[in-house]
Amino acid sequence: MENSNYPFVNTPLPYDYDALEPFIDEKTMYLHHDKHLQTYIDNLNAVLEKHPELQKLSLEQLIKISVRLPKPLQTTVRNNAGGVYNHRFFFEGLTNPAQKEPHGRLAQAINQCFSDFDRFESEFKKAALSVFGSGYAWLVYSRHRLRTVTTPNQNTPIEQGLCPILNIDVWEHAYYLKHYNLRAEYIDDWFNIINWDKAEQNLINCIKNRN
Numbered sequence: 001m002e003n004s005n006y007p008f009v010n011t012p013l014p015y016d017y018d019a020l021e022p023f024i025d026e027k028t029m030y031l032h033h034d035k036h037l038q039t040y041i042d043n044l045n046a047v048l049e050k051h052p053e054l055q056k057l058s059l060e061q062l063i064k065i066s067v068r069l070p071k072p073l074q075t076t077v078r079n080n081a082g083g084v085y086n087h088r089f090f091f092e093g094l095t096n097p098a099q100k101e102p103h104g105r106l107a108q109a110i111n112q113c114f115s116d117f118d119r120f121e122s123e124f125k126k127a128a129l130s131v132f133g134s135g136y137a138w139l140v141y142s143r144h145r146l147r148t149v150t151t152p153n154q155n156t157p158i159e160q161g162l163c164p165i166l167n168i169d170v171w172e173h174a175y176y177l178k179h180y181n182l183r184a185e186y187i188d189d190w191f192n193i194i195n196w197d198k199a200e201q202n203l204i205n206c207i208k209n210r211n
């Protein structure tokens with residue numbers, strides 16, 4: 001991940017704001033990246049400015065050690081480092097036009113763990129719909145298997161030692177302007193813009209790092 005140390009900067013999206021149209025609209029992408037993600041970056045830098053002992057840690061290290069920090073520092077670091085990590089992961093996982101389905105090693109792993117792609121799609125959608133309030137659904141790799149998990153707020157699977165492959169942001173700010181309250185329609189649209197090459201690369205890295 002680019003710029004993974006203090007001071008954090010908002011690295012540009014790997015595509016234009018309107019690149020994901022018609023599935024995710026330009027205004028949502030602009031606000032999501034330039035306002036929502038920027039706020040997490042600003043808040044994270046502000047807390048790290050007051051804690052020089054944490055400034056040398058990477059984003060992932062900050063998330064992993066946050067549980068050992070005293071409250072309320074723990075909550076602030078967890079929410080804001082998680083907010084940066086989760087959003088970057090989400091934005092980097094999208095592309096348009098996209099392939100309809102994964103291929104290669106990821107396709108094999110999905111078929112092995114979910115029977116087939118359709119079954120994976122319906123399980124993932126169910127998970128994303130089950131998030132109460134704000135959070136994320138993830139495809140993760142752990143103990144030689146793929147599975148779906150959800151995280152509330154800006155929690156991340158790496159806190160639990162799980163290796164992320166793919167995520168969807170189901171906070172309302174990710175879809176409300178276009179899809180209103182219809183999260184299911186947003187999820188269906190999101191399935192059209194998944195960067196499967198990136199997801200496969202994530203799987204290969206997870207395997208290499210022996211998760």
Ligand SMILES: [Fe+2]
Nearest residue numbers: 036169171174
């Ligand atoms: Fe978001």
